[in-house]
Every structure is written in C-alpha cells, then in structure tokens.
Amino acid sequence: MSVLKVHVSYKCSAQCDHCHLQAGKYESPAINLEMAKNTILKLKEKNNLELVILLGGEPGLFPVLTHKIAEFAAGLGCQTRIETNASWANNKEAAVKFLKPMVKIGCEIMLSVDAFHAKFIKIENNAIAIRALDELEGRYVMEIPYLVSENSANSLDMQTNKLIVELEERLGRVPFAKNIYKGAVYFKGRAASKLAGLVQKGRGVPKEKCAVVPWWLNGAQNTFDLLSIDPFGNVTKECGIAIGNVYKNEIENIISNYDPGTHPIISVLIEKGPIGLAAEACAMGYVLKEDYADKCHLCQELREVLRVKYPEILTPENLYGNL
Numbered sequence: 168m169s170v171l172k173v174h175v176s177y178k179c180s181a182q183c184d185h186c187h188l189q190a191g192k193y194e195s196p197a198i199n200l201e202m203a204k205n206t207i208l209k210l211k212e213k214n215n216l217e218l219v220i221l222l223g224g225e226p227g228l229f230p231v232l233t234h235k236i237a238e239f240a241a242g243l244g245c246q247t248r249i250e251t252n253a254s255w256a257n258n259k260e261a262a263v264k265f266l267k268p269m270v271k272i273g274c275e276i277m278l279s280v281d282a283f284h285a286k287f288i289k290i291e292n293n294a295i296a297i298r299a300l301d302e303l304e305g306r307y308v309m310e311i312p313y314l315v316s317e318n319s320a321n322s323l324d325m326q327t328n329k330l331i332v333e334l335e336e337r338l339g340r341v342p343f344a345k346n347i348y349k350g351a352v353y354f355k356g357r358a359a360s361k362l363a364g365l366v367q368k369g370r371g372v373p374k375e376k377c378a379v380v381p382w383w384l385n386g387a388q389n390t391f392d393l394l395s396i397d398p399f400g401n402v403t404k405e406c407g408i409a410i411g412n413v414y415k416n417e418i419e420n421i422i423s424n425y426d427p428g429t430h431p432i433i434s435v436l437i438e439k440g441p442i443g444l445a446a447e448a449c450a451m452g453y454v455l456k457e458d459y460a461d462k463c464h465l466c467q468e469l470r471e472v473l474r475v476k477y478p479e480i481l482t483p484e485n486l487y488g489n490l
C-alpha cells in the first residue's frame with residue numbers, strides 16, 4: 168500500500184519523551200494547504216497513493232487545515248487516518264466538533280494511551296473521544312507504545328497498563344477498542360535522548376541492516392510505499408532522512424530522481440545498517456558506545472553528528488538536537 172504521512176506541524180499540545188520526532192510545545196509552522204494538496208494529488212497520479220495519514224505534532228491544533236487536507240485526500244479516493252493525542256476532547260461538544268467532519272469522510276482516528284502522553288493529556292480525554300466516536304459511528308484504533316513490552320516490570324510500562332484498565336473502567340467495557348496496536352518504542356527523535364538510557368545497558372551495538380523500517384509494515388527504504396511531507400517541504404522516508412524538498416523540486420522529479428543505491432545515508436542503511444554510518448561519524452569525533460537501546464538509537468546518534476555534512480538530507484533541523 169502506498170502511504171503518505173502528512174506532518175501538519177511539529178507543534179504539539181504535549182512534549183512526550185517517547186516522541187520519535189522532536190515535536191512539542193513550541194511554535195512551529197503549519198503545513199501549507201496548497202503544497203499538501205499538490206503533493207497528495209501528484210502522488211495519487213504518479214504513485215497510486217492509497218492512504219494519507221495526518222499527524223504532527225498534534226493535528227488537532229490545526230483543525231480546519233487538518234479537515235481540509237483529509238477531505239481533499241478522501242475526495243481523490245484515498246483512505247485517511249489521523250494520529251492524534253485527543254487534547255481537543257476536553258468535553259463532548261469539542262470532541263464532536265473535531266471528529267464529525269473526519270467521521271463523515273470515513274477517516275480512521277488513531278488515539279494513544281500510554282504513560283508518556285499521560286503527563287500532558289488526561290485519560291478522560293480519550294474516554295470522551297471514544298464516546299463521541301461511538302455516537303458518531305466513527306472508526307478508531309488505539310496505539311499503545313511500551314518502553315520494553317506490555318509484560319515488563321518497568322514502571323512506565325506498568326503505568327501504561329494501569330491507564331488501559333482505567334480507560335476500560337471509565338468506558339465500562341473490556342477491551343475498550345476493537346483494534347489495539349501494542350508495540351515497543353523505537354529510540355529515535357526525542358526518545359533517543361530521553362529514554363534510551365533507561366534500557367540500553369547490556370544490549371550491545373546493533374549490527375542489523377535497515378532495508379525496511381521496523382515500525383511500518385511496508386516501509387522499504389527503496390520504494391515509495393512510505394513517504395512523508397512536512398511543513399518545510401521535506402519529503403522523507405521518516406526518521407529525518409530526506410529524499411528531496413518540494414519547495415526546491417517538483418514531487419514528481421523527486422520521485423523519478425530518487426536512487427536508494429546512491430543516496431548517501433539510505434544506501435548505507437540498506438547495505439550495512441546504521442553501523443555503516445559509524446566510520447564517517449567517528450572520523451568527525453563520535454565515539455561508539457558499548458550499548459544502544461536499538462538500531463534507531465545508534466542511527467539517531469550517528470545522524471546527529473553527520474548532520475553538519477548533510478544538512479539538506481538529515482532534516483528537518485528540529486528532529487535533531489535535544490528539544
């Protein structure tokens with residue numbers, strides 16, 4: 168399935184430690200509507216785009232823009248999904264107002280329940296959102312990320328399980344959703360700096376390749392099955408690795424010019440994995456550690472160093488550093 172992830176903004180109503188980006192409570196521009204529509208249209212024509220996912224930061228901070236992009240994509244025959252933290256669901260009226268236009272076009276709503284979001288978003292917001300979705304007969308799925316796994320004794324993971332029980336009690340049903348995706352955190356973006364240290368001890372240096380991203384079913388690095396666009400025009404394979412910028416080149420040219428075998432970062436990830444980037448980063452002063460939380464942690468740290476050499480590829484800037 169051909170998928171485009173549209174980052175409506177990197178601005179968020181939360182600033183979670185597990186964020187695979189570095190989205191947060193800071194000012195960051197929203198995506199330009201016409202640019203987003205043009206990218207979706209061209210990818211529909213050239214790449215048979217099938218699914219458009221709107222995410223952030225928090226797309227609910229930009230409801231009109233989010234609705235317009237989703238409606239446009241649905242009008243072209245694409246499936247749509249919004250990934251949201253439910254911060255807009257402070258009461259039933261607000262939840263219905265945000266959800267109604269999305270439900271009308273058949274958009275799937277993905278909500279998160281976990282200890283990371285709980286610092287910023289009340290569990291009741293999820294309950295309000297789900298009750299509203301039930302009433303509107305909307306489709307929704309739940310994403311539940313764990314630091315280690317749902318069975319671990321880690322305090323964050325145990326808190327996540329408690330939140331699930333609490334949500335089930337508030338809604339009066341078990342399980343509280345038809346489709347629940349449980350999975351481990353990948354230690355890229357903010358998660359690398361905030362959480363990797365909690366679990367990396369004893370895990371060693373990852374040697375796996377990254378020909379297919381581990382967090383997405385059809386995320387092969389050498390296809391256009393998974394692409395993303397952000398407010399700065401970056402077209403990426405996610406992970407802050409760009410293959411072009413629509414403000415500098417037409418999306419159709421970006422696609423036809425993309426050669427994974429010569430891309431300075433992606434070619435290495437496919438052939439050798441993140442460890443293949445180590446020699447270049449070490450020549451620039453990086454010192455390899457004994458342990459990493461996972462291959463994304465290693466990848467993130469090496470890309471942080473290599474960014475000065477590949478600023479147009481290792482982008483956007485706010486996916487790096489320590490926000």
Ligand code: SF4
Nearest residue numbers: 377380406462463466
């Ligand atoms: S190893 Fe790097 S490119 Fe592969 S999924 Fe992890 S962060 Fe992304």
